[in-house]
Amino acid sequence: MAGSTKFQSIKGTFDILPYPVRAEGSNLATSAQWQHVEAKIREVMRRFHVGEIRTPVLEPTPLIARGLGALTDIVSKEMFAFERGDTHYVLRPEVTAPVMRSYLQHNLAQQGGVQRLYYMGPCFRAERPQKGRYRQFHQFGTEYIGSSDARADAELIALMMAIYDAFGVSDMTLKLNSLGDAESRPRYKEALQAYFAPYRNDLTATSQERLGSNPLRLLDTKVEHERKLLDDAPLLIDYIDDASREHHETVCGLLDDLGVRYELDPFLVRGLDYYTRTAFELLGGKLGAQNALAGGGRYDLLAQEVGSKQPVPAVGFAAGFERLFITLQAKGYALPDATTPDVFLVALGDDAQRRVFALAQQLRAAGVAVAFDLKGRSMKAQMREANRQNAPFTAIIGQDELAAGEAQVKRMETGEQEAVAFSALAAYVR
RNA sequence: GAGACUGUAGCUCAGUCGGUUAGAGCGCCAGGUUGUGGCCCUGGAGGCCGUGGGUUCAAAUCCCAUCAGUCUCCCCA
Numbered sequence: 001m002a003g004s005t006k007f008q009s010i011k012g013t014f015d016i017l018p019y020p021v022r023a024e025g026s027n028l029a030t031s032a033q034w035q036h037v038e039a040k041i042r043e044v045m046r047r048f049h050v051g052e053i054r055t056p057v058l059e060p061t062p063l064i065a066r067g068l069g070a071l072t073d074i075v076s077k078e079m080f081a082f083e084r085g086d087t088h089y090v091l092r093p094e095v096t097a098p099v100m101r102s103y104l105q106h107n108l109a110q111q112g113g114v115q116r117l118y119y120m121g122p123c124f125r126a127e128r129p130q131k132g133r134y135r136q137f138h139q140f141g142t143e144y145i146g147s148s149d150a151r152a153d154a155e156l157i158a159l160m161m162a163i164y165d166a167f168g169v170s171d172m173t174l175k176l177n178s179l180g181d182a183e184s185r186p187r188y189k190e191a192l193q194a195y196f197a198p199y200r201n202d203l204t205a206t207s208q209e210r211l212g213s214n215p216l217r218l219l220d221t222k223v224e225h226e227r228k229l230l231d232d233a234p235l236l237i238d239y240i241d242d243a244s245r246e247h248h249e250t251v252c253g254l255l256d257d258l259g260v261r262y263e264l265d266p267f268l269v270r271g272l273d274y275y276t277r278t279a280f281e282l283l284g285g286k287l288g289a290q291n292a293l294a295g296g297g298r299y300d301l302l303a304q305e306v307g308s309k310q311p312v313p314a315v316g317f318a319a320g321f322e323r324l325f326i327t328l329q330a331k332g333y334a335l336p337d338a339t340t341p342d343v344f345l346v347a348l349g350d351d352a353q354r355r356v357f358a359l360a361q362q363l364r365a366a367g368v369a370v371a372f373d374l375k376g377r378s379m380k381a382q383m384r385e386a387n388r389q390n391a392p393f394t395a396i397i398g399q400d401e402l403a404a405g406e407a408q409v410k411r412m413e414t415g416e417q418e419a420v421a422f423s424a425l426a427a428y429v430r
Numbered sequence: 431g432a433g434a435c436u437g438u439a440g441c442u443c444a445g446u447c448g449g450u451u452a453g454a455g456c457g458c459c460a461g462g463u464u465g466u467g468g469c470c471c472u473g474g475a476g477g478c479c480g481u482g483g484g485u486u487c488a489a490a491u492c493c494c495a496u497c498a499g500u501c502u503c504c505c506c507a
Contacts, residue, residue, distance in 0.1 A: 008497095008498075011497090011498070011499090021440080021441085072505095073504080073505050073506075074505085074506080077431075077505095078505085078506090093506095094506095094507085123507080125505095125506080125507095127504090127505070127506080128431080128432095128503095128504090129499085129500090130500075130501060130502075131500075131501070132507080133505090133506075133507080137507065138507090139507055140507095141507090206504085217505095222503090270506090272506090292506065292507060293507075294507065295506080295507070318507060319507060320506090320507030321507085322507080323507060324507095346465090346466080348465055349465095377459095378460085379465055379466060379467095380460090380461095380463085380465095380466075380467080381459085381460085382466090382467090383466055383467040383468090384467055384468085385467085386467065387467040387468055388467085388468095391467095394466080394467080396465075396466070398465060399465095400465085408465090408466085410466070410467085412467070412468085415466090415467090415468095417466085
C-alpha cells in the first residue's frame with residue numbers, strides 16, 4: 001500500500017525539537033530550553049539534597065484508582081488505560097501514587113530517616129486540550145515521605161518556592177489551607193450541606209449535584225451568587241481537629257520564619273482524595289483558565305490506600321513544566337533557543353572533505369562541539385549554515401590549508417581570520 | 431463530556447456575491463562573488479486550498495460530516 005497518509009502527533013501531545021519551529025501543536029519550547037529549565041530545577045533539588053526517582057510511565061490501574069479515589073475526575077474519566085491479558089495498565093496521570101508505590105515496594109522506610117524524592121517526566125490525562133493543558137504533559141515534583149513533622153511541610157513549600165525564585169518568577173500567589181484529618185472532612189461536609197440546604201433551589205444544577213456527592217467542590221464555584229453565599233458559609237478551618245490546627249499553625253510559623261509569603265485560603269480544597277492537613281496551590285498569571293502552576297499538600301492516608309499496613313506520613317507537590325514555560329515566556333525570561341557548536345568546519349573540495357571528516361572526530365574526542373556539512377555543498381552554503389547555527393568560529397580548509405597543515409579560522413562575530421595549525425585548533429576555539 | 435471560533439506553501443497570512451494556469455512576505459535552495467556567513471539584487475523549488483461527501487455546467491469560495499488547533503465550561507499541573 002502506498003504511504004499516502006501523513007501522520008501527526010496524537011491530539012493534545014507535541015514534539016520537542018532542537019530549534020524553534022513555529023507550528024501548530026503547541027511547540028512551547030525547544031529541547032535546549034527544556035534542558036536549561038530541567039538543569040535549574042535539578043540544581044535546586046541538589047541544594048535541598050533531594051534524590052531523583054524515576055518510575056515507569058506505566059502503572060497498574062488499581063494503584064491509581066485507589067490512590068487518587070474512584071470518584072475523582074482523573075480516575076473516573078481521564079485515564080488512558082488498557083489491558084493485556086489479565087493485567088490492567090494505565091499511563092500515569094500523576095506521579096505521587098507511583099512514588100508511594102515504589103517507596104512501599106522497596107521498603108524505603110528501612111533506609112531510615114525521611115525520603116526526600118523528586119521526579120520529572122510525562123503524565124497523561126484524557127482532557128480536552130487548551131492553553132497550559134495537554135494530554136501528555138510534563139510534571140516535576142517532590143515527595144517527602146516518612147515524616148509527619150510540620151517542618152517537612154514547610155521545607156517542601158520552601159523548596160517549591162526556591163525553584164520559581166531560581167527563575168526570578170515572583171508575581172505568584174501561594175495559597176495555603178488545612179484540610180484536617182480523616183474525621184474533619186466528613187464533619188465539615190455535613191456542616192456545609194446543612195448550610196446550603198435552605199438555598200438549594202438557588203444553586204445551579206451541578207452545584208446541587210455536588211451538594212450531595214462532594215460538597216467541598218462548592219467552595220471553588222465561579223458562579224457569582226453562589227460566591228456570595230460562601231461569604232457566610234462555615235469554614236473548613238473551624239471544623240478541623242486540634243492536632244491538625246496546631247500542625248497548620250506550626251507550618252505557618254515556619255514559613256513566616258523563612259520569609260515565605262502565603263495567603264490563607266479557607267476555600268482551598270484539592271481535587272485528589274488523598275490529601276490531609278496541609279494543602280497549597282501556587283497560582284500565577286498569564287495562564288488563562290489554567291492558572292495553577294503547582295499544587296500539593298500532605299497525604300498521610302495514601303500509603304494505606306495503596307496497600308501499606310502501616311500509616312506512612314508524607315507531603316509533596318507537583319508542578320507543570322508547560323505552565324512554567326508559559327510563565328517564563330510571559331515574563332520575557334531569556335532561554336537559549338538552541339545549542340551552538342564551538343566550531344563549524346568548512347571543506348573545499350574532495351581532499352578537504354576527507355580531512356575535515358577525520359579532523360572533526362579528533363576535535364570531538366578533545367571535547368570540542370563540531371559541526372560541518374554532510375551534503376557536499378558550496379562554500380557559501382557552508383558559511384550560511386555556520387551562521388545559521390550561530391557557530392562562533394568557522395575553520396576553512398581547502399587545498400592551500402591542507403598543504404600548510406593549518407586552517408583559516410574565522411571569528412564570525414568580527415570577521416577576523418587567521419591561520420591556525422590543525423593541532424592547535426581544539427585549544428583555539430574553546 | 432458541552433459550547434464558541436479557526437483550518438490556503440515550512441511559517442504569518444491575502445484571495446470567497448462560486449468562473450480560465452491559487453498569490454505575497456518571511457524561510458529554504460541556487461546564482462550575482464571560479465575560496466568566505468550576516469545586508470542587497472536575481473532566479474528557483476515548494477500547495478489536489480485539513481480530510482471525506484454533497485449542491486452546481488463550474489467549489490479554496492456554498493452545505494453536511496469528520497479530523498485538528500485555539501479558547502471557554504468542567505477539572506487539574
